[in-house]
Amino acid sequence: MAVVTVTRKETTIVAMSIVLILCWLGQSATATYCSDYCASMCMSVCNNAASSSCGNVKNTVMQQCVPSCSSSCSRSCSACNCLGTCTGICSNAADSAYGNCRSSVLQQCSNGCNSGCNSNCRN
16 A cells, blocks of 8 residues: 655645636636626617617717726726727617617627627636
8 A cells, every 4th residue: 555645835736726726717707797797788778778869879879888888897807898899889880770770789789798898808
C-alpha cells in the first residue's frame, strides 16, 4: 500500500485552483444574466415608447431605450456595451420604418441588445 502525503503547498494549490474555477463560473453566469436582463429591459422600454409615440418614435425610443440598456448592463457586467449597439440599431430602425415602427424598432432593438451584450460580456 502506498502512503499519500499531502503537503501544505499542495493543499494551497488545490484550494486556489478551486477558487479560480468558481470565479470563472461566476463570471459566465454574470455574462448570461447581463445579456438576458439588458434585452428584456430594452424590449419593454422600446415597446412602451413605440406603442405610445410612433409619430415621434426616433426621439422617444432613443431617449428611453438607450439609458435603460446602458444602466442595466453597467450594473450587471462592466464589459457590456449595449449602449452603442442599441443606439445604432434603434436609430436606423426608427429612420427607416415610421409606418411600421412598433414591430421593426422592437425586433431590431432587442436583437441588437442581445447580440451586443452576449458578444461583449462573454469575451
